[in-house]
Amino acid sequence: MKRSVSGKILSEKEKEKEKKSAEKQSSKKNRFLVTVNVLGSTGPIRFVVDEGESVNKVVSIALKMYARERRLPVLGSDVSDFLLYPANNAGFDALSPTESIGPSGARNFVLCKIQKQPQMTEARSQMIARKGNGSSWKTWLNKSFSFKVLSH
Numbered sequence: 499m500k501r502s503v504s505g506k507i508l509s510e511k512e513k514e515k516e517k518k519s520a521e522k523q524s525s526k527k528n529r530f531l532v533t534v535n536v537l538g539s540t541g542p543i544r545f546v547v548d549e550g551e552s553v554n555k556v557v558s559i560a561l562k563m564y565a566r567e568r569r570l571p572v573l574g575s576d577v578s579d580f581l582l583y584p585a586n587n588a589g590f591d592a593l594s595p596t597e598s599i600g601p602s603g604a605r606n607f608v609l610c611k612i613q614k615q616p617q618m619t620e621a622r623s624q625m626i627a628r629k630g631n632g633s634s635w636k637t638w639l640n641k642s643f644s645f646k647v648l649s650h
Contacts, residue, residue: 532599533606534560535585538571549600553582553593560609573611583608 528549533542534556543563547556557577564573573580581592584604592610593602 528600530600530605532556533585534582534609535607536560536564536569536573536609537611539564539569543567547599550598551600552596552598554595556599556607557582557595557609579612579614581610581612583610 529546530549531544532547533544535542543560545559545563547559554577557580561573561575561577561580565575577595583590583592584602585606585608586604593599593607
Protein backbone atom coordinates (compact mmCIF):
# COMPACT_ATOMS: atom_id res chain seq x y z
CA MET A 499 0.00 0.00 0.00
CA LYS A 500 2.88 2.34 0.73
CA ARG A 501 4.24 1.86 -2.75
CA SER A 502 0.98 2.75 -4.39
CA VAL A 503 0.65 5.98 -2.37
CA SER A 504 4.25 7.02 -3.06
CA GLY A 505 3.78 6.02 -6.70
CA LYS A 506 0.72 8.24 -6.93
CA ILE A 507 2.63 11.14 -5.38
CA LEU A 508 5.50 10.65 -7.79
CA SER A 509 3.20 10.42 -10.77
CA GLU A 510 1.41 13.61 -9.66
CA LYS A 511 4.77 15.39 -9.34
CA GLU A 512 5.83 14.13 -12.75
CA LYS A 513 2.57 15.35 -14.25
CA GLU A 514 3.11 18.78 -12.67
CA LYS A 515 6.66 18.93 -14.05
CA GLU A 516 5.46 17.97 -17.52
CA LYS A 517 2.70 20.57 -17.32
CA LYS A 518 5.17 23.30 -16.26
CA SER A 519 7.64 22.39 -19.01
CA ALA A 520 4.83 22.46 -21.59
CA GLU A 521 3.78 25.92 -20.32
CA LYS A 522 7.38 27.14 -20.55
CA GLN A 523 7.73 25.89 -24.09
CA SER A 524 4.47 27.48 -25.17
CA SER A 525 5.42 30.81 -23.56
CA LYS A 526 8.86 30.84 -25.21
CA LYS A 527 9.11 33.22 -28.11
CA ASN A 528 10.56 32.06 -31.37
CA ARG A 529 14.12 33.23 -31.71
CA PHE A 530 16.19 33.33 -34.86
CA LEU A 531 19.57 34.42 -36.15
CA VAL A 532 19.68 37.81 -37.87
CA THR A 533 22.47 38.97 -40.19
CA VAL A 534 22.88 42.73 -40.59
CA ASN A 535 25.23 44.18 -43.20
CA VAL A 536 26.24 47.77 -42.51
CA LEU A 537 27.07 49.84 -45.59
CA GLY A 538 30.77 50.70 -45.57
CA SER A 539 31.69 48.04 -43.01
CA THR A 540 33.87 45.00 -43.56
CA GLY A 541 31.43 42.25 -42.72
CA PRO A 542 28.03 41.36 -41.31
CA ILE A 543 26.92 41.44 -37.69
CA ARG A 544 25.07 38.35 -36.51
CA PHE A 545 22.92 38.03 -33.41
CA VAL A 546 19.80 36.29 -32.13
CA VAL A 547 16.51 38.16 -31.66
CA ASP A 548 12.97 37.29 -30.62
CA GLU A 549 10.40 37.08 -33.36
CA GLY A 550 8.36 39.90 -31.81
CA GLU A 551 11.22 42.42 -31.55
CA SER A 552 10.61 45.76 -33.24
CA VAL A 553 12.79 47.00 -36.08
CA ASN A 554 14.01 49.83 -33.81
CA LYS A 555 15.21 47.28 -31.24
CA VAL A 556 17.05 45.28 -33.91
CA VAL A 557 18.76 48.46 -35.20
CA SER A 558 19.67 49.39 -31.62
CA ILE A 559 21.22 45.96 -30.97
CA ALA A 560 23.12 46.11 -34.27
CA LEU A 561 24.52 49.57 -33.46
CA LYS A 562 25.60 48.47 -29.97
CA MET A 563 27.36 45.39 -31.34
CA TYR A 564 28.96 47.45 -34.10
CA ALA A 565 30.32 49.93 -31.55
CA ARG A 566 31.40 47.16 -29.15
CA GLU A 567 33.47 45.56 -31.92
CA ARG A 568 34.98 49.00 -32.69
CA ARG A 569 34.20 48.77 -36.36
CA LEU A 570 34.78 51.55 -38.84
CA PRO A 571 33.30 53.87 -39.99
CA VAL A 572 31.91 55.15 -36.68
CA LEU A 573 28.14 55.31 -37.06
CA GLY A 574 26.72 56.85 -33.90
CA SER A 575 23.97 55.52 -31.68
CA ASP A 576 20.82 57.38 -32.69
CA VAL A 577 18.42 54.73 -33.99
CA SER A 578 16.32 57.31 -35.86
CA ASP A 579 19.31 58.04 -38.16
CA PHE A 580 19.14 54.56 -39.73
CA LEU A 581 16.94 52.51 -42.04
CA LEU A 582 16.79 48.72 -42.11
CA TYR A 583 16.20 47.05 -45.47
CA PRO A 584 15.60 43.35 -46.11
CA ALA A 585 18.61 42.13 -48.12
CA ASN A 586 16.68 39.70 -50.30
CA ASN A 587 13.83 42.10 -51.07
CA ALA A 588 13.60 43.14 -54.70
CA GLY A 589 11.86 46.38 -53.70
CA PHE A 590 13.56 49.34 -52.11
CA ASP A 591 11.20 49.79 -49.15
CA ALA A 592 12.74 50.09 -45.71
CA LEU A 593 11.05 48.35 -42.81
CA SER A 594 8.88 50.50 -40.57
CA PRO A 595 10.61 51.21 -37.22
CA THR A 596 7.53 50.14 -35.25
CA GLU A 597 6.74 46.84 -36.96
CA SER A 598 8.04 43.58 -35.58
CA ILE A 599 10.89 41.81 -37.30
CA GLY A 600 9.29 38.34 -37.50
CA PRO A 601 6.45 38.78 -40.00
CA SER A 602 8.75 40.22 -42.66
CA GLY A 603 10.15 36.72 -43.14
CA ALA A 604 13.62 38.10 -43.81
CA ARG A 605 16.67 37.08 -41.80
CA ASN A 606 19.28 39.09 -43.73
CA PHE A 607 19.21 42.86 -43.61
CA VAL A 608 21.13 45.93 -44.76
CA LEU A 609 21.54 48.85 -42.35
CA CYS A 610 21.88 52.26 -43.99
CA LYS A 611 22.52 55.62 -42.40
CA ILE A 612 20.13 58.36 -43.51
CA GLN A 613 21.95 61.09 -45.42
CA LYS A 614 21.08 64.41 -43.88
CA GLN A 615 21.25 67.60 -45.91
CA PRO A 616 23.56 70.20 -44.36
CA GLN A 617 21.66 73.10 -42.88
CA MET A 618 22.04 76.46 -44.57
CA THR A 619 23.67 78.72 -42.00
CA GLU A 620 24.40 82.38 -42.55
CA ALA A 621 28.15 81.78 -42.91
CA ARG A 622 27.55 78.95 -45.37
CA SER A 623 25.19 81.05 -47.48
CA GLN A 624 27.73 83.90 -47.58
CA MET A 625 30.47 81.50 -48.67
CA ILE A 626 28.27 80.18 -51.48
CA ALA A 627 27.36 83.71 -52.53
CA ARG A 628 31.05 84.66 -52.73
CA LYS A 629 31.80 81.64 -54.88
CA GLY A 630 28.96 82.57 -57.17
CA ASN A 631 30.37 86.09 -57.68
CA GLY A 632 33.56 84.74 -59.21
CA SER A 633 35.84 85.43 -56.27
CA SER A 634 38.11 82.52 -57.02
CA TRP A 635 41.91 82.48 -57.05
CA LYS A 636 41.86 83.12 -60.79
CA THR A 637 39.86 86.32 -60.34
CA TRP A 638 42.15 87.47 -57.54
CA LEU A 639 45.25 86.73 -59.62
CA ASN A 640 43.82 88.54 -62.64
CA LYS A 641 43.08 91.62 -60.55
CA SER A 642 46.47 91.53 -58.81
CA PHE A 643 48.70 91.17 -61.86
CA SER A 644 46.36 92.56 -64.49
CA PHE A 645 46.87 89.61 -66.83
CA LYS A 646 44.53 86.75 -67.45
CA VAL A 647 45.01 83.15 -66.41
CA LEU A 648 43.17 81.02 -68.91
CA SER A 649 41.29 78.04 -67.68
CA HIS A 650 41.36 74.79 -69.63
